[in-house]
Amino acid sequence: MTDIITGQAPAALITAPGSGQGKSIVTAALARLHRNAGRKVRVFKHGPDYLDPMVLEVASGQPVYQLHPWMTGEAECHWRLAEAARDADLVLVEGAMGLFDGDPSSADLAALAGLPVLPVIDARGMAQTFGAVALGLASFRPDVKIGQVIANRIGSPRHGEMLAASLPDGIELLGAIPRDEAMAIPDRHLGLVQASELAHLDQQLDAAAAVLAKAGLDRLPATVTLTAEHPAPPTRLLDGVRIGIARDAAFAFIYRANVDLLEAQGATLTYFSPLSDAQLPEVDALWLPGGYPELHAATLAANTSMMASIRAFHHAGKPILAECGGLMACASELVDRDGQPHPMLGLLAGRAIMEGRLQGLGLQSLRADEGELRGHTYHHSRLETELPPLACTRKLAGTEAEPVFHAGSLTATYFHGYFPSAPALVAALFRGQPLTAY
Structure with missing residues (x-):
């Protein structure tokens, strides 16, 4: 008989219109915010990235695995997410690049797994166009569900109010994150600096979590039910090696x-x-x-x-x-x-x-x-x-x-x-x- 796993937990795929919008630090800060609130948080990374998961592991205190419908396979995506939802109080997936970029894209993973999508949109130099960007993301594919967005790098509380007012019916502003030094992690030619090289990463993540809490991002996303078949154990081909x-x-x-x-x-x-x-x-x-x-x-x-x-x-x-x-x-x-x-x-x-x-x-x-x-x-x-x-x-x-x-x-x-x-x-x-x- 096939072993079926069913898990239920608040979950979201954190994404953006493109790279450089701040989704990596926002995902890490969200994980630390809810971990500090006493919740068990499981985080995954869409795609083959090595560096973001290092930071996400420090943020969540839990192991981070890759999810990718082609590289890891669809069945493994379902299994890891269902297992996490059965075990954790919150499941987050950090997307790769922009929401619809790549094949398979972050949107493909969200549609496959039935995850709600939560875009992080860099709002610098933007007012009512923020609503147009959110609407475009939400309406581009009917199988991708977007009900909330996050505004990043706002200039003032008034700026955040303007962004919220620009959103169309059916999409709400989950939070507006101000510009803050805690929301920046240094990078180099292959991506983020390795977590082990950042001497004060824990303190920075706590500070970033506090920034998100003040921005109203301490609310949990929608609860989803995730189901999958448990994979068969691999053959012991390396016994004694x-x-x-x-x-x-x-x-x-x-x-x-x-x-x-x-x-x-x-x-x-x-x-x-x-x-x-x-x-x-x-x-x-x-x-x-x-x-x-x-x-x-x-x-x-x-x-x-x-x-x-x-x-x-x-x-x-x-x-x-x-x-x-x-x-x-x-x-x-x-x-x-x-x-x-x-x-x-x-x-x-x-x-x-x-x-x-x-x-x-x-x-x-x-x-x-x-x-x-x-x-x-x-x-x-x-x-x-x-x-x-x-x-x-x-x-x-x-x-x-x-x-x-x-x-x-x-x-x-x-x-x-x-x-x-x-x-x-x-x-x-x-x-x-x-x-x-x-």
Whole structure:
């Protein structure tokens, strides 16, 4: 008999007309506001973003997972939301880009899951046009339900009153947020600064929550009922396999769902720091995930004992998976944003060179006999190499497909994979089994 999950909780998908409107900090501040009120808050992020979930986890005190009808699959979206609604007092989903941007868009996720949509609209330099923007968002698709909006960055209480008066029948102003230093989180070339690097993030989130409370945003959204089938447990394809995972300020782009899958498949996980540890732990396979090696290249290069330990691991023929930042660390050399070269591991003959603009962006997948690994690419560096790729990913949207390189026991690519989309393929990678990709 199929195990059906049913949950009921106030829920909303926080979105905006476009990027830069403030939805990330508003979502985080809402989570902290209701957490401080004694509620259990579960937050999700639409799309493949790594950085926003780090802040959202600090804000909510709960794990944050990605939801994406294509990357994670529709069934997983339903399951995670229903499970959260059964467990929490409030469920929030932070959208990606603008409400209707992308395929699948945040609107697609809201329609799929039956979530009410709550747009955050930057109201700077805007009066009655605010109502037109809200009306356009609400009427663009009949399967997307918008009954409330949030005005952000208002100039005065009078400004907020004008915005409220501009709204058409059927749409109310949930709150008007004034401009405030607490409502800004610094960013860099890949997005928000990592939560672990923000020394006073907790205090800032409390301050942002107080700003929202004064703006009237302490009300709960509408209650929804969410139902889904509970997925079958994965096959234990990694029983007895010890996997070392690089995790520090240089390597931190790790989906929680990826870690969950490896553990559910039977793997034992050990974390280590290429920046500060002297050598690898006793493991059978390595995962070097994405992150910011370009910001720490000098420190990585100076940690010669760790570099030697990873090279010895590779020389012994043990499997290594390197994604994006991990690929950069495996190159012979990394040229940082200042044009300064740094020696790297040299497992992949070539140079990783930082550029001033995006070199790769979009949803992609890697197909092999073991399944289709779905994910994305997003990077500002390029790899100069004469090595032929083992295979190339397939592009769903965005820039060109990414090559996947195989050098001895190393598999390296700029592509970030969402492991639960292809459990057998992932297990084969960490077992060092030959991969037939196409």
